[in-house]
Amino acid sequence: MSQNTQKPVLLVTGANGMVGQNILAHPKAAEWQIQAPGSAELDLRDRAAVDDWMRDHRPDAIVHAAGVVGGIHANMAEPVRFLADNTLIGVNVVTAALAAGIPTLINLGSSCIYPKDIGSGLREDCILTGPLEPTNEGYALAKITTMRLCEYAMRENPDLNYKTLIPCNLYGRWDKFDPRHSHLVPAIIHKVHSAKQQGLSAVEIWGDGTARREFMYAGDLADAVLRALADPASLPDTLNIGLGHDHSINDYYAIIAKVIGWDGQFTHDLTRPVGMKQKLLDISAQTDWGWSAPTSLEDGIRATYDFYLQEHSQ
Numbered sequence: 018m019s020q021n022t023q024k025p026v027l028l029v030t031g032a033n034g035m036v037g038q039n040i041l042a043h044p045k046a047a048e049w050q051i052q053a054p055g056s057a058e059l060d061l062r063d064r065a066a067v068d069d070w071m072r073d074h075r076p077d078a079i080v081h082a083a084g085v086v087g088g089i090h091a092n093m094a095e096p097v098r099f100l101a102d103n104t105l106i107g108v109n110v111v112t113a114a115l116a117a118g119i120p121t122l123i124n125l126g127s128s129c130i131y132p133k134d135i136g137s138g139l140r141e142d143c144i145l146t147g148p149l150e151p152t153n154e155g156y157a158l159a160k161i162t163t164m165r166l167c168e169y170a171m172r173e174n175p176d177l178n179y180k181t182l183i184p185c186n187l188y189g190r191w192d193k194f195d196p197r198h199s200h201l202v203p204a205i206i207h208k209v210h211s212a213k214q215q216g217l218s219a220v221e222i223w224g225d226g227t228a229r230r231e232f233m234y235a236g237d238l239a240d241a242v243l244r245a246l247a248d249p250a251s252l253p254d255t256l257n258i259g260l261g262h263d264h265s266i267n268d269y270y271a272i273i274a275k276v277i278g279w280d281g282q283f284t285h286d287l288t289r290p291v292g293m294k295q296k297l298l299d300i301s302a303q304t305d306w307g308w309s310a311p312t313s314l315e316d317g318i319r320a321t322y323d324f325y326l327q328e329h330s331q
Contacts, residue, residue: 024050027246028076030061030110031083036125038191040080043140046243052076062102062261067109071117075125078121080242080247081163086193086330091152093115093290100155107163111179115170121249124167124243126183128259128296129157136229136295137263141183141255141302153293168254178249182241184257185298189235189317201266202232202318205273206325213279220274221284224291226267229296234317237310246307251306259298260310266291276318281330 018103025048031037032053040046041053052074059070061083092099107124114122131139132147144164150155167179188202196204212220241258246258264272270283303309 022097024048025077026050026052026074028052028054028074028079030079030106032084034084034086034170034237035187035189035191035193035235036081036242038083039189039235041297043086043236043239043243043245045240046241047118049078049246060095061109063107064105064109065235066262068116069200069250071113071119075117076119077247079110079114079119079123080246081124083110084159088217092156096155098115100159103156103159104162106245107212108158108166111163111166111170112177112179113125115177121128121246122167122175122177122179123249124142124179124180124181125164125238125242125244126164126222126255127157127160128183128257128298129183130164130183131296132160133293136293136300137297139257139297140299141253141257144255148291152290164255166319171254178252180245180249180252180302181255183255183257183298184238184241185231185233185234185257186296187238188232189321192235192321192324194325194329199328201230202269202273202321205224205270205323205324205331206277209270209274209277210325212281212321218281219284220270220279220281221286222270223286223289224265224266225284225287226270227265228293229263229265229295229297230269231263232314233258233260233271234319236317236320237312253302256299256302256306257298257300258308259300261298261300261304263295263297264314273313273318273322276322277313 129300133150164181192203196206
């Protein structure tokens with residue numbers, strides 16, 4: 018711990034991203050002295066730079082939220098970057114933390130690491146039991162590698178707490194709303210808002226809209242992360258963080274249209290890719306841990322749309 022403060026020191030990688038910003042904005046973040054180097058200050062793909070930074074700063078704990086992220090468009094267009102960069106980032110952070118003797122690391126995984134043929138009841142012991150969804154396989158492989166590296170670290174040194182949280186899909190403040198890079202919920206917010214602004218009477222949905230997704234407000238993940246940091250030993254090695262229920266793509270469009278106040282019609286392009294038909298986490302272990310997400314879907318979308326209007330709307 019730093020001699021200049023009574024607060025423990027926390028490194029948050031990816032602090033400029035949606036999850037990182039929500040962690041920094043959470044009230045419990047005030048319990049920590051937070052280090053949040055941006056990519057210009059610390060390129061996590063640079064092994065020597067990460068080793069040097071960890072050795073020089075030696076935080077008490079790390080939340081690893083950094084990564085190259087994007088929606089189905091980006092993952093399909095750039096699989097090499099999603100696999101290579103995310104693998105480098107994860108391996109560099111974990112091995113540098115080990116070399117510096119940092120005892121606690123909360124690694125954020127992704128629900129895309131689950132096999133594509135298991136639509137619901139995704140339990141932590143299902144990982145690596147079947148093929149991955151091809152549209153985001155590269156990203157998933159990188160996340161699996163980092164998760165396994167954390168497990169191996171604790172196998173070699175049981176005193177470490179290198180735990181992985183696997184959140185369901187996320188949305189929220191500080192999200193990416195550019196359709197070229199965004200995930201489902203922010204993409205819908207942008208699309209429906211634009212339709213309202215332009216006076217359009219219809220909005221197109223990829224596929225038939227029946228695919229189901231579990232989306233949690235990113236502020237709720239921040240709450241789970243900060244709780245995990247308070248007592249990392251209480252966590253299993255790998256823990257799903259989600260809602261335990263999902264909605265269809267059509268439902269998300271309808272709820273977002275209601276929040277935005279657009280009353281047009283939806284059409285469907287059945288030639289477009291839609292990914293997995295369902296991806297619903299089993300949150301039994303999360304329930305045993307004693308945590309549940311406090312924000313309703315409509316409240317979360319309203320807060321996200323307010324942020325969009327303040328920061329991104331033209």
